[in-house]
Amino acid sequence: MTTGVVAVTNAIGRFWAVAVALVVFFILWAVLAAKPWVSSSGAPADPRLSALQAQEQKVQNRAIAAQQTLNKRWAAYRSALLKQKGALTAQQRAQLAAAPAGPSVVVKVTGATPVTHSTSSRPAIVLPSVPGVQPSTAPVQAASTGQGGNQGGNGGG
Numbered sequence: 001m002t003t004g005v006v007a008v009t010n011a012i013g014r015f016w017a018v019a020v021a022l023v024v025f026f027i028l029w030a031v032l033a034a035k036p037w038v039s040s041s042g043a044p045a046d047p048r049l050s051a052l053q054a055q056e057q058k059v060q061n062r063a064i065a066a067q068q069t070l071n072k073r074w075a076a077y078r079s080a081l082l083k084q085k086g087a088l089t090a091q092q093r094a095q096l097a098a099a100p101a102g103p104s105v106v107v108k109v110t111g112a113t114p115v116t117h118s119t120s121s122r123p124a125i126v127l128p129s130v131p132g133v134q135p136s137t138a139p140v141q142a143a144s145t146g147q148g149g150n151q152g153g154n155g156g157g
Helices: 011-033 047-098
Strands: none
Touching: none
């Protein structure tokens, strides 16, 4: 005779064990969801909770009153805006009817003298004359081009 662990090979027995376990699980779940330990009285036991509910009701009433006031003011604003838009269009119609047929912009040309020379190419500072040196009037080219000046320092060749 062998003593040891016996393997459960009966499939029907396993099926019934799982089915019974699921039924027990769902019945316990329903019982606990019903909360049988809570009293069924309608009034809250905590006075802080009742005070909180009363304050919530007051805030709700104030919010409703504020919304109604806002709706009234918005309606008054919209009607005033529509009246103003109507008045502006009537005013514009009156201006168009009274306007002359000619152009509304008058251009006046004055006899200003044209600009014939520019001072931007003249030196801003007049240098004093040095005795024995003649001022040059020829245009000076930039030293970076290698033309004119000291020939880039290569001896002038």
